[in-house]
Amino acid sequence: MGSETISLPIINFSNLKQQTPTWESVKSQVLKALQEYGCFEAVFDEIPLILRKSIIDGLKPLFDLPLENKLRNKSNKPYHGYVGQHAMVPLYESLGIADALSHGQIDNFTNLMWSQGNPILSKNIESFSEQLSELDKIVRKMVLEGLGLEKYMDEHMNSTSYLVRVQKYDGPKCDETKLGLSAHTDKNMVTILYGNEVRGLQVLTKDGKWINAEPSLNSFIVLIGESFHAWTNGRLHPPCHRVMMSGDEARYSIGLFSVPKSGYMIKAPEEMVDEDHPLLFNPFDHIKFLDFYFSEAGRSSPSALRAYCGA
Numbered sequence: 001m002g003s004e005t006i007s008l009p010i011i012n013f014s015n016l017k018q019q020t021p022t023w024e025s026v027k028s029q030v031l032k033a034l035q036e037y038g039c040f041e042a043v044f045d046e047i048p049l050i051l052r053k054s055i056i057d058g059l060k061p062l063f064d065l066p067l068e069n070k071l072r073n074k075s076n077k078p079y080h081g082y083v084g085q086h087a088m089v090p091l092y093e094s095l096g097i098a099d100a101l102s103h104g105q106i107d108n109f110t111n112l113m114w115s116q117g118n119p120i121l122s123k124n125i126e127s128f129s130e131q132l133s134e135l136d137k138i139v140r141k142m143v144l145e146g147l148g149l150e151k152y153m154d155e156h157m158n159s160t161s162y163l164v165r166v167q168k169y170d171g172p173k174c175d176e177t178k179l180g181l182s183a184h185t186d187k188n189m190v191t192i193l194y195g196n197e198v199r200g201l202q203v204l205t206k207d208g209k210w211i212n213a214e215p216s217l218n219s220f221i222v223l224i225g226e227s228f229h230a231w232t233n234g235r236l237h238p239p240c241h242r243v244m245m246s247g248d249e250a251r252y253s254i255g256l257f258s259v260p261k262s263g264y265m266i267k268a269p270e271e272m273v274d275e276d277h278p279l280l281f282n283p284f285d286h287i288k289f290l291d292f293y294f295s296e297a298g299r300s301s302p303s304a305l306r307a308y309c310g311a
Contacts, residue, residue, distance in 0.1 A: 006211050008203065009033040009040040010219070013135060030139060031146040038239035039203055039223040041215050042139075042192070047131045049217065055128050056196045058121040059252040063093060063168040065113055070095060072112045077262075078290045080163060091170040091180045091245055100129050100164040100256075125254075129164050132220070132256045136162075136190050139222060140258070147235060152269055156231075159264045160189055163257040169200060171248035180243030180251065186225035187290060187305075188259045193221040195253035204240040213241075226305050227260050230281040233272035260286035284309040 011029045016022060033040040063070075067085075073095045075081035084093035097109045106126050110118040137157065144153055169180035180200050193201070194215075201213040201221065213221050229238040245251065260266055267283035293304045301307040 006205065006209060008037060008211060008213055008221070010043065011040050012043040013138060014043060014045050016138065027142040027146050030142045034143065034224050034236045036237065037203065037205065038237035039213075039221060039241075041213070042135060042220045042222050043218060044132075044135050044220055045218065046134065047128060051124060051128055052194060052217065054120075054124050055194075055254055056252050058118075058124060059166055059168065059254070060250075062095070062113060062118075062121065062166065063252075069113055073109070077287060078294045089179055089181055090176065091172060092167070092243075094165050094167040097125070097164040099161045100125075101133060101162050106164075125164060125166075128254070129162065129256055132192055132194075133162055133258075135220065135222070136192060136256060136258050139190060140228075143228075143232070143236065147232065147272070149269055149271060160258040160260055163188070163259045165255045165257065167251075167253045167255065169198075169243055169245050169251040169253075171198075171250055172245050178245050180245040183240050183242040185238045185240050186223060186257070187227060187286070187293060188225040188257045189228045189231075190258045191223045191225060192256045193223070193253055194255075195251060198245075198247070198249045198251035200243045200245050200251050202242050202244055204242075206237065210242075225257075227266050227286055230284070230305065230309075231266050231268055233268035233277055234280045235272065235277075262287045279311040281305065282309045282311050 009029065011026060011033065013026065016026060070082050073082040075096065075098060077098065080096045080098045082095055086092065097106055099105050106122050107117065110122040140156065141153065144150060144156060172178050183204065197217065199212065199214055202210045203213055204210055215221055223241065224236045224238050226238045229236050263285065265283040265285060268279060268281070273279050289305065289308050292298045292308045298304040298307070
C-alpha cells in the first residue's frame with residue numbers, strides 16, 4: 001500500500017461533555033490514534049476562524065523584522081528562543097515564548113520584537129493559546145482516563161507549562177533543499193500545530209511510510225512527545241516527523257507545546273510497569289534531557305532518550 005493512500009486519523013472534539021457516550025467514543029479514538037500513529041488531526045471549533053486567520057496573518061510581519069530584532073528572542077533553555085540561519089535547514093526560522101500563559105509573557109515577547117510592541121498580535125496569540133490549551137488538557141485527560149491513571153490527574157496537569165513557537169518555512173528556490181525541518185521526535189508531552197494552507201508536514205508511520213499531514217483550516221495536528229511516551233512507559237508512540245517544502249509560498253505555523261517544568265521528574269506510574277511492560281526509562285528531568293539531546297553525545301545517538309535514561 002502506497003503512502004499516498006494512508007492518512008492520519010481525524011477526531012472531532014466539537015461539543016464535548018464529560019461522562020457522555022460521545023466523550024467515551026472520542027476518548028477511545030484518541031487512545032487508539034496515539035498508540036498507533038502518535039498523532040491525529042483534531043477538529044476543534046472552540047477557536048473562531050477569524051482568530052486563527054489573524055494569527056497567521058500576523059506572523060508575516062513578525063518574520064519580516066530585521067534579524068537583529070529576532071535574535072533578541074534568547075533563552076537559556078534549548079529550543080525556547082530564536083532558531084534559524086542553519087545551513088542544514090536554511091528554509092526554517094522560529095521564535096519561542098516560554099511559559100506563554102503566565103501574565104505578561106506574550107507582551108514581553110512582542111515588546112522585544114517591536115519598540116512600540118504589537119498589542120493586536122499579542123492579544124491574538126494570548127487568546128489563541130489559552131483556548132488551544134483546553135484541547136491539550138482534554139487530550140491528556142482522555143489518555144489518563146483511558147489508561148486508568150485518574151489518580152495522577154492533578155499532578156500530571158500541574159507538571160507542565162506551555163511553550164508557544166511560531167514558525168516560518170520559506171518556499172525553496174530551484175537550487176535549494178526542499179527540507180524545511182529535519183526528521184525528529186518532539187521531546188515534550190503534547191504538541192498541537194496550526195498552519196496556513198501551505199502543506200509540508202509529514203509523519204512517519206511505525207512501518208516506515210511517510211504520511212502527508214493535510215489538515216483543513218478548521219483543524220489542528222496533535223502529536224505526542226517523548227516525555228509522554230516515557231511517562232506512559234511506552235504506551236503512547238512519539239512519531240518522527242519532518243517538513244518538506246515545495247512551490248514558492250512560505251509556510252507559517254504556530255505550535256503549542258506542553259513542556260514538563262524544570263525540576264519535575266518524569267517517572268512512569270507503577271500501574272504502567274508489569275511483566276509484560278518492564279520499565280523502559282529511569283526518572284528524568286526534561287530540561288536536563290534537552291541539554292543532553294542537544295549535546296554531541298545526544299545528537300549522535302539513535303535514541304537520545306534511551307541513551308540518557310534507559311532502564
